[in-house]
Amino acid sequence: xxxxxxxxxxxxxxxxxxxxxxxxxxxxxxxxxxxxxxxxxxxxxxxxxxxxxxxxxxxxxxxxxxxxxxxxxxxxxxxxxxxxxxxxxxxxxxxxxxxxxxxxxxxxxxxxxxxxxxxxxxxxxxxxxxxxxxxxxxxxxxxxxxxxxxxxxxxxxxxxxxxxxxxxxxxxxxxxxxxxxxxxxxxxxxxxxxxxxxxxxxxxxxxxxxxxxxxxxxxxxxxxxxxxxxxxxxxxxxxxxxxxxxxxxxxxxxxxxxxxxxxxxxxxxxxxxxxxxxxxxxxxxxxxxxxxxxxxxxxxxxxxxxxxxxxxxxxxxxxxxxxxxxxxxxxxxxxxxxxxxxxxxxxxxxxxxxxxxxxxxxxxxxxxxxxxxxxxxxxxxxx
Numbered sequence: 001x002x003x004x005x006x007x008x009x010x011x012x013x014x015x016x017x018x019x020x021x022x023x024x025x026x027x028x029x030x031x032x033x034x035x036x037x038x039x040x041x042x043x044x045x046x047x048x049x050x051x052x053x054x055x056x057x058x059x060x061x062x063x064x065x066x067x068x069x070x071x072x073x074x075x076x077x078x079x080x081x082x083x084x085x086x087x088x089x090x091x092x093x094x095x096x097x098x099x100x101x102x103x104x105x106x107x108x109x110x111x112x113x114x115x116x117x118x119x120x121x122x123x124x125x126x127x128x129x130x131x132x133x134x135x136x137x138x139x140x141x142x143x144x145x146x147x148x149x150x151x152x153x154x155x156x157x158x159x160x161x162x163x164x165x166x167x168x169x170x171x172x173x174x175x176x177x178x179x180x181x182x183x184x185x186x187x188x189x190x191x192x193x194x195x196x197x198x199x200x201x202x203x204x205x206x207x208x209x210x211x212x213x214x215x216x217x218x219x220x221x222x223x224x225x226x227x228x229x230x231x232x233x234x235x236x237x238x239x240x241x242x243x244x245x246x247x248x249x250x251x252x253x254x255x256x257x258x259x260x261x262x263x264x265x266x267x268x269x270x271x272x273x274x275x276x277x278x279x280x281x282x283x284x285x286x287x288x289x290x291x292x293x294x295x296x297x298x299x300x301x302x303x304x305x306x307x308x309x310x311x312x313x314x315x316x317x318x319x320x321x322x323x324x325x326x327x328x329x330x331x332x333x334x335x336x337x338x339x340x341x342x343x344x345x346x347x348x349x350x351x352x353x354x355x356x357x358x359x360x361x362x363x364x365x366x367x368x369x370x371x372x373x374x375x376x377x378x379x380x381x382x383x
Contacts, residue, residue, distance in 0.1 A: 010226055012219035020219055027215045028107055031151065031207040035200035036106035037099040042193045044095060045186065056182055059087060143214070147207070154199050162192050252296065255327055258289040259300055260307035264346045267311060268318035273297035274325070275304065278343060285330040286339050291322055310346050312363055317342070320372040338366035 012020075020026075163170070166188055173181045221229075259265070262275035263286075275290040277283075292300050304311050317338050324332050331339055341364045 008220040008222045008225070010221045010223065012216065012221055013226070013229060015229060016219055016221060020215075025215065025219070027208075027212040029204060029207045029211050031200060032106045032204040033103040035197060035204045036102040038193060038200060039197050040098050040102040041095065042190060042197055044098065045190050045193070055091060059084065143210075147203075147210075151199075151203055154203075155196060158195050158199055159192065162195055166191075252292075255290040255292075256299065256303060259303040260309065262289050262304065262309050264342060265300060265304040265309055265311045266314050266318045266321060266342065267297065267301060268315040268322075269313045270294075270298060272315075272318040272322040273300040274318055274321040275300060275309075276321075276331070276339065276343075283330070285333075285336065286343065287330050288321065288325045288327055291325070291327060293322065310349055312342055312345070314342065314363075314365060316368040316373045316375075317366055319374055320368045323374050324372055332372070334369055334372060338368055341366040 169184070169188060173185055176184060258277075259275050262277050265273055265275045267273045271293060273290075273292055273296075274288055276286050277289045278286040290300055301311055303309075317335070320335060320338075321331065324335075345364050
């Protein structure tokens with residue numbers, strides 16, 4: 001069962017924020033886009049006012065010019081109107097393009113670039129009347145509605161006040177020549193748009209942090225959601241333990257399969273077992289192919305005896321190899337001498353067995369550096 005809104009008091013995790021972005025949930029401010037679009041128009045009008053006034057004058061003069069052929073050939077009228085429309089679009093389309101680009105740019109500035117097609121996928125829960133009523137009367141929707149009403153009221157009030165204060169100047173346009181009227185009208189229009197830009201800028205300054213706050217509030221998580229997400233990311237502890245156990249068993253099976261191919265197994269005598277392999281043509285030094293403690297050590301010993309691999313009881317060497325080496329790793333250089341002694345005995349043992357005789361030499365007891373044997377007591381430094 002879903003948690004109540006009152007239970008969601010924890011900030012959203014990074015994983016939930018990224019998931020929300022893939023679903024199109026980003027803090028976007030429409031007021032910032034409106035301000036950017038209108039502001040771009042005002043800047044273009046201020047920068048291109050002389051050129052636009054001259055272009056509009058030529059367009060009006062061309063449109064109001066009388067041509068007798070238009071009365072004789074009605075189809076020429078349609079062609080004339082089409083030409084004037086194309087001339088108007090040639091100027092208005094780039095203007096609208098700039099407005100669109102600025103609006104998109106302000107959206108990216110507010111919420112960052114986020115391209116996703118997830119919002120376009122069908123979602124039949126959105127046509128559910130009950131859930132739709134819940135969204136309509138939600139706190140977020142009421143906030144957006146009140147903000148839109150306040151914005152419309154302020155924009156209408158500012159526009160009405162500006163027209164009321166400048167009505168005399170608007171009336172004077174009727175008595176001016178066309179070029180002067182166009183220039184004066186452009187100035188009045190630019191002044192009105194500047195006032196509207198000021199209102200939109202004030203709303204954008206409030207709306208941008210408001211949208212971010214509302215998104216953060218909408219993405220808040222409960223403690224149960226946090227726990228569930230942690231399980232999904234980190235995995236269930238029991239499952240992870242079983243996976244680790246399974247991987248350890250597979251590693252042990254691969255390791256035990258290498259014991260019959262070893263040259264020697266060094267033991268201590270039941271706690272540790274280390275299987276060694278040395279090939280002069282492929283290895284720079286003897287390598288550990290298997291190692292284990294307790295029950296695994298006994299399993300290595302039994303496999304070695306079944307495969308007729310020599311087993312040597314050398315507790316210090318077995319402890320040192322088990323402590324300071326890993327499987328498929330070459331032995332440390334400081335143990336070369338000790339391992340060389342036991343390998344020499346193994347080679348003598350093989351030669352004796354091949355000749356059908358018993359090896360007279362006793363198994364060696366190689367010496368191991370004291371600091372490599374974990375059971376050698378450490379001397380306390382003298383003060």
